[in-house]
Amino acid sequence: xxxxxxxxxxxxxxxxxxxxxxxxxxxxxxxxxxxxxxxxxxxxxxxxxxxxxxxxxxxxxxxxxxxxxxxxxxxxxxxxxxxxxxxxxxxxxxxxxxxxxxxxxxxxxxxxxxxxxxxxxxxxxxxxxxxxxxxxxxxxxxxxxxxxxxxxxxxxxxxxxxxxxxxxxxxxxxxxxxxxxxxxxxxxxxxxxxxxxxxxxxxxxxxxxxxxxxxxxxxxxxxx
Amino acid sequence: xxxxxxxxxxxxxxxxxxxxxxxxxxxxxxxxxxxxxxxxxxxxxxxxxxxxxxxxxxxxxxxxxxxxxxxxxxxxxxxxxxxxxxxxxxxxxxxxxxxxxxxxxxxxxxxxxxxxxxxxxxxxxxxxx
Numbered sequence: 212x213x214x215x216x217x218x219x220x221x222x223x224x225x226x227x228x229x230x231x232x233x234x235x236x237x238x239x240x241x242x243x244x245x246x247x248x249x250x251x252x253x254x255x256x257x258x259x260x261x262x263x264x265x266x267x268x269x270x271x272x273x274x275x276x277x278x279x280x281x282x283x284x285x286x287x288x289x290x291x292x293x294x295x296x297x298x299x300x301x302x303x304x305x306x307x308x309x310x311x312x313x314x315x316x317x318x319x320x321x322x323x324x325x326x327x328x329x330x331x332x333x334x335x336x337x338x339x340x341x342x343x344x345x346x347x348x349x350x351x352x353x354x355x356x357x358x359x360x361x362x363x364x365x366x367x368x369x370x371x372x373x374x375x376x377x378x379x380x381x382x383x384x385x386x387x388x389x390x391x392x393x394x395x396x397x398x399x400x401x402x403x404x405x406x407x408x409x410x411x412x413x414x415x416x417x418x419x420x421x422x423x424x425x426x427x428x429x430x431x432x433x434x435x
Numbered sequence: 436x437x438x439x440x441x442x443x444x445x446x447x448x449x450x451x452x453x454x455x456x457x458x459x460x461x462x463x464x465x466x467x468x469x470x471x472x473x474x475x476x477x478x479x480x481x482x483x484x485x486x487x488x489x490x491x492x493x494x495x496x497x498x499x500x501x502x503x504x505x506x507x508x509x510x511x512x513x514x515x516x517x518x519x520x521x522x523x524x525x526x527x528x529x530x531x532x533x534x535x536x537x538x539x540x541x542x543x544x545x546x547x548x549x550x551x552x553x554x555x556x557x558x559x560x561x562x563x564x
Contacts, residue, residue, distance in 0.1 A: 248548070268548040278541045282548050289549075383541050430534065 217317060219243025220292040221309070222283030224276050225300035226250040229259055236263045238306035239298055246286055247300075248279040256300075276366075277387030281380040288375060295375050299366040305408045312405050313369045322374035323395050323402040325360070326367030330406035337411065344421050351425075352389055356396050360404060364388035364424075367407050374400045385420060386427035453492045457485045 221243050225232055229252075236245055236259075245265035249257045251273035260267045268282055280297055287295045294313050298304055308326070315321045328336060329345075336345070345362070352363040364385070370378065377398045382390045395402050461482065468478040491498055491514070498510030507513045 251544075270544045270548050272540065272544050274541045274544050278545065281541075282545045285545070286549060381538070383537065430530070 218291055218293045219296060219313065220283075220287035220290070220294070221245045221296045221298050222280060222287060223247045223298050223300045224250055224279035224283065225252065225256050225260070226273060226276070226279075227252045227254045227256060228300040229254045229256050231302040232256055232259050232300050233263070235298070235300055235302050235306075236260065236265060239309060240265065242306065242309045243294075243296065244287075244290075244292075246283050248283045250274060250276070250279040275383040276385060277380050277390070278383040280387060284375055284378075284380065288372065292375075293372050294369060295372070296369045297366055303409050303411060304367045305410070308367070308405075308407045312367065312407065315403055315405070316369055316371045321401040321403045322371040323400050324369045325362070325392075325402060325404050326365045326407035327360070327362035327404040328365055328407060328409040329361040330404055336409065348421060348424075352392060355389075356393055358392070358396060360392065362404065363392065365407070365409075374398075382427055382431055384423065384427050386424045386431065389424065389428055390431070450492050454489055457489050460485055 219242060221239050223232075223235060223239075223245065225247055226249075228235075232247070236247070239245060240263065245263070246268065247256075247260040247265055248268045249260060249270060251270045257267060257269055266286070268286055270279060270282065283297075284295060294316055296309060296313060298309070304326070312324050312326060315324050329349075345364075348363045349360065353359055365388070368391070374395075377400065378391060378394045380387045380390060394400075464473065464478060464481050464485075467473045468475075473481075495510060498513055500510075502508065502510045502513035505513065507516065
């Protein structure tokens with residue numbers, strides 16, 4: 212399936228995730244080179260990651276998930292990655308989905324694959340979160356970029372090296388999800404969505420976080 | 436005559452205080468200008484602003500005149516409007532500046548994170564936007 216010469220880098224941005232990080236690393240480490248970006252955690256996330264012997268990049272200050280991903284991306288590109296996968300540290304994504312997610316890139320069908328929690332019917336998403344936050348975000352995103360996606364801000368995605376060289380994450384916070392979509396569109400990268408399983412441990416981002424993303428996006432436009 | 440007396444009694448203390456204050460400020464400005472801390476353009480800009488302050492306090496009717504030109508009822512209203520516009524503009528500038536600094540902090544943090552790995556020393560041009 213995966214060619215041995217294909218270098219897969221799995222970027223795990225992490226902020227105070229001692230509880231789940233170990234399980235996440237052990238689940239994905241067989242699929243490629245794991246790069247944990249410790250985004251200024253104040254718990255023992257960094258030590259946990261180092262115990263697994265994976266690459267650990269340490270942000271001295273907490274800069275946000277977007278910034279952590281951008282650091283991981285740069286490391287991966289500097290080290291000759293062919294495929295770069297973003298994977299959340301809180302255990303909401305399933306490692307078994309990973310080979311399926313990157314297969315379209317290996318087959319050279321597309322350059323970017325975005326995980327979608329809505330394409331999969333049996334995902335247990337809290338009703339309130341699904342309809343009042345996620346669906347609204349999807350509608351907003353589709354209106355803004357004139358596209359038709361079923362999910363926005365899903366942290367599970369994969370890029371070919373070529374695609375990632377074009378994508379620049381400048382949003383340090385959570386708005387990077389929309390920014391990535393925007394750049395996929397503007398660089399005319401071939402992309403597809405892929406159904407992924409989501410396991411919610413916690414609520415994740417609420418309404419306030421959603422509004423903050425909106426604000427970041429609008430101000431990001433002004434401050435270029 | 437009574438009106439004039441009343442007028443001056445009402446305004447005089449504040450006008451004198453403001454004038455003294457402006458004099459001190461202008462004195463300091465001149466000093467800074469002579470010490471080459473301020474550029475000529477900056478010096479003139481500040482001087483004009485403070486002269487306007489003095490004029491407005493001694494001849495309040497000038498603001499009424501300007502307000503009338505702009506279609507605003509009272510001179511005081513014009514001053515308040517201008518002040519609010521100025522404050523909003525400054526807040527906006529401060530916001531942009533903070534945002535820029537946040538991005539710069541991220542760049543430094545990223546540089547340090549990648550620099551730790553000796554073999555991945557990033558190229559300098561990577562950090563130019």
